[in-house]
Amino acid sequence: MTRSDPVTPAQRVALARAPGRPGVAGAVKALFTDFFEHRGDRLCADDPAVLAGIGLFHGRPVTVLGTRKGADLEQNLACRFGMPTPEGYRKALRAMDQAEKFGRPILTFVDTPGAYPGLEAEARGQGAAIAACLARMSTLAVPLIAVILGEGGSGGALALAMGNRVLMAENAVYSVLSPEGFASILWKDSSRAQEACEVMKLTAADLLDYQVIDRVLPEPAGGAQADPIAFWRTLDQALTEELRGAARLADPARHRQRRFREMGNSWLNAGKETR
Amino acid sequence: MNNWFAARRQRMLRLKVRREGERPFQPRLSAGAPVFEQCPRCHKAVPRAQWEKNLLVCPACGFHRPVGAYRRLSLVLDEGSFQELDAELTAxxxxAFPGYGEKLTGLRRRTGLREAAVAAKGRIGGLPAVVAVLDSRFLMGSMGVAVGEKIARAAETAEKARVPLIVFCASGGARMQEGILSLMQMGKTAAAVTRFRDKGGLYIACLTHPTTGGVTASFAMLGDVTLAEPEALIGFAGPRVIEQTIGQTLPEGFQRAEYLQEHGFVDAVVPRGKMRDTLALLLRLHQKGGARRDAI
Structure with missing residues (x-):
């Protein structure tokens, strides 16, 4: 995409959702030498929609976490097209604990329409599992760098994305809800999703303005899927720099708490201070 | 002198409760206006005075009607102990969502609230606490920047004063009209209550109808103790979304407070009439762990 050919938010939504969009499984192959996958939440199940493991990044062990959509239809179905269950989030929690115990920085790769809205998922505490991830990330003593690769859908995405730094691919989108859901709730008409894309401010450039993300990863023409190798090279470079920066943080947990404490605060009309 | 302040605080709370203008409590405009008000669930005609006496719980079927934030505070706080925090905070x-500004203005006029959350310092059974309450009449109690900030500040105030934090949740989740910044309030509030708890504070989450979406997936599910009102809808995804996803109707009682308790997510289902006593009991039981009698 060149400057003279601006991409509309709706086009970016389509690019972010396109089949072949680079995801966490691709990142594991492209960015890490040696990889060991964690499986299971140690409570009842293993959810393939969340990938967790330990990899070597330029010779240094890091914990890798991500939401996975799957490469073919069979995998798509197993991963519910990238929508994790509570078991997935509890696997992520376990990987976070492991990372902290062994002093490994955490890299997360997010591409999910949202957490899975199913009967069993609710029965096993989808909300509680996501809340536990947020709480855990707020206290992690190791740095966490989050990358929004494709769709960053709602709380199911944030559950892996409370980073010291949050990176976002140029054509990725990150929003409070899918444009379809947004249109359906606010206008009672999910067919107005295109319009929702425009008002929701869900592109990387918008979120950089809101200081929700810190860095945009440029994509080749036609999106990262058109030339994954070029994109992985960009990401490799960016993560190298970000990890170097994060290593200088005296207290990564406090840094993360402060970062999220400030979210949206420039929009507050405080009235008189009562504290 | 103390009494004078207490009386003034009580008058203030009464005034705010009255300004909420909930239907059973509105003055009868004419002699012909109805003296009875139907229960929204069992349709029994209940005298207005009895709704009030029964704390908005239907005497026939036990249905818990929604309660405004200030009325909720008046139901749990000791008389004269109410001191509002960050009353003027808005976002x-x-x-620049079309119609959002006008909607807020209209709601502020209709509900007597500034935002969907009210926070206050007060006492319950003689023990100090910070209590925050979400109000479902204000954009479904949805969490935007101001609501997230109020919850975070409530946790910080409680931490500084070394008193317990109680939050009454009633919310459809993150506020769509504020976009991604609403989503980020999940991180803000989860971090704030976690920090408070890690410092030894007691956090009691009271889940009332409805508690869903981003509120469930952040501070609502992070209590040291979790209470719920009978039959409150509590979940992450709404029932309609789930039905669409799985293509079948949901079982009776799904995502209700009793169901959550059965599945291990709620300590106690507490009827409205017992809430104050239950909170007082919990504060007493935690007097060493965070609650210091002389702090407020």
Whole structure:
């Protein structure tokens, strides 16, 4: 995409959702030498929609976490097209604990329409599992760098994305809800999703303005899927720099708490201070 | 002198409760206006005075009607102990979303609230606490920047004063009209209550109808103790979304407070009439762990 050919938010939504969009499984192959996958939440199940493991990044062990959509239809179905269950989030929690115990920085790769809205998922505490991830990330003593690769859908995405730094691919989108859901709730008409894309401010450039993300990863023409190798090279470079920066943080947990404490605060009309 | 302040605080709370203008409590405008009000669930005609006496719980079927934030505070706080925190705190319109500003103005006039959350210092059974309450009449109690900030500040105030934090949740989740910044309030509030708890504070989450979406997936599910009102809808995804996803109707009682308790997510289902006593009991039981009698 060149400057003279601006991409509309709706086009970016389509690019972010396109089949072949680079995801966490691709990142594991492209960015890490040696990889060991964690499986299971140690409570009842293993959810393939969340990938967790330990990899070597330029010779240094890091914990890798991500939401996975799957490469073919069979995998798509197993991963519910990238929508994790509570078991997935509890696997992520376990990987976070492991990372902290062994002093490994955490890299997360997010591409999910949202957490899975199913009967069993609710029965096993989808909300509680996501809340536990947020709480855990707020206290992690190791740095966490989050990358929004494709769709960053709602709380199911944030559950892996409370980073010291949050990176976002140029054509990725990150929003409070899918444009379809947004249109359906606010206008009672999910067919107005295109319009929702425009008002929701869900592109990387918008979120950089809101200081929700810190860095945009440029994509080749036609999106990262058109030339994954070029994109992985960009990401490799960016993560190298970000990890170097994060290593200088005296207290990564406090840094993360402060970062999220400030979210949206420039929009507050405080009235008189009562504290 | 103390009594004078207490009386003044009580008058203030009464005034705010009255300004909420909930239907059973509105003055009868004419002699012909109805003296009875139907229960929204069992349709039994209940005298207005009895709704009030029964704390908005239907005497026939036990249905818990929604309660305004100030009325909720008046139901649990000791008389004369109410001191509102950050009363004027509001937020702007980050998406410049069409109609949002006007909607807020209208709601502020109709509900007597500034935002969907009210926070206050007070006492319950003689023991100090910070209590925050979400109000479902204000954009479904949805969490935008101001609501997230109020919850975070409530946790910080409680931490500083070394008193317990109690939050009454009633919310459809993150506030769509404020976009991604609403989503980020999940991180803000989860971090704030976690920090408070890690410092030894007691956090009691009271889940009332409805508690869903981003509120469930953040501070609502992070209590040291979790209470719920009978039959309150509590979940992450709403029932309609789930039905669409799985293509079948949901079982009776699904996502209700009793169901959550059965599945291990709620300590106690507490009828409205017992809430104050239950909270007082919990505060007493935690007097060493965070609650210091002389702090407020």
């Amino acid at each position: 702007g319109d980050p998406l």
